[in-house]
Amino acid sequence: MRLRIAVQSKGRLFEETMELLNEAGIKLNNIKRTLLIPAKDFPVEILFLRDDDIPQAVATGVADIGVVGENEYVEKNEDAEVIKRLGFSKCRLSLAIPKDETYDGVKWFEGKKIATSYPHILKTFLKKENVKSDIHIISGSVEIAPGIGLSDAIFDIVSSGGTLVSNRLKEVEVVMQSEALLIANKELTAEKKEILNDLIFRIEAVQTAVNKKYVLLNAPEDKIDEIIDILPGMRSPTVTPLATKGWCSVQSVVEDKRFWEVISNLKALGAEGIIVLPIEKMIL
Incomplete structure (x- = not known):
């Protein structure tokens, strides 16, 4: 029996997750062009998925556990359990507007069109602030939307802020902070819970030494x-x-x-x- 772990297939979260697993003694063979890989000396297997597919995969039992950005976990709102905050791949979800605009508070967004890949989180925030905006769902390069006249503002991930600056945008509201989460299916068997507990023990030993x-x-x-x-x-x-x-x-x-x-x-x-x-x- 193996515990199946869903991991992002590329990007910074992929790299930091694989580094953590390697330090925890989870050794894999060549991972290129392979969807599912068993570990060598520990009863787990790694399933590589798109980041936005991981919450559903874990909630439905396609994967037993997963490492996913908090932004995707909250956005997808799937019925999976947060087991541990991992403390890496930190970023934030923020509202940004054109650099030359004068910003006087959240009411600036009233009646404005906002481009985003995170409509659920944005709707929740705007409802809380009693602001009505036109949310335009877009995938890919959200930050270019104001520059080509597609939207008045954007709601997107921000790490360093360099991408905003290069597109003549400024960050005006931080809506949520995000980091990598370890999430799990709520119906794990006793045997798989035992493997998960052993994995968490290893992860905590690595993180305590940082x-x-x-x-x-x-x-x-x-x-x-x-x-x-x-x-x-x-x-x-x-x-x-x-x-x-x-x-x-x-x-x-x-x-x-x-x-x-x-x-x-x-x-x-x-x-x-x-x-x-x-x-x-x-x-x-």
Whole structure:
């Protein structure tokens, strides 16, 4: 028995999903031009689909679970369960208007034509804001619609904002934030739930290690209490005596964002022989 995972067939979400699965020990053979591929040493198989087909595939049982952008999950409104927020492929869904227009609030969109590939999300937002607009559903390059006279504004995915700038548009309202989600069919068997739990365990071990470093150092015994205060481990640092009297070896984990601050403080307390190692996996 294998757990079938629906994955986007191309693009940034595909690349980041495959990287996560690889780090979690899910190894695949050549994936080019193949729709369904079994993993080598773990009971899963990967089904490659268009991103907007994944919510329905999971809801109907064509796939057991799927990795999909939150934007597509909310837009399709299918009956699938969100299992885990994955924290990558982040973007936002925003309203944008021509650069030279003066924007004075959401009421600007009253009576305007808005081009989008996300009509459900947009309708929900406009209803909440009590704004009536003409929604023009379009696939492909939504951002060109105002420039060719097809619409007055657009509602689309924004990452860096560079595409808006190149089309002389400006972002005026962020409607929702989006990231990759792990979703599941609500009728998974007990056997498939067990495989899913094992997969989640592996994913969390990979994600826990992100942006963390393992630090080993030598420190004077009379400074250990101060060092422990600035160098916490997952519970507490590991401290062991050295052969040299009055010195200890200390091991701990440090987040990247605090790394240089912590190292500077350690040196000020007399720490020596500081070794920093990357962490591949971390089991809590």
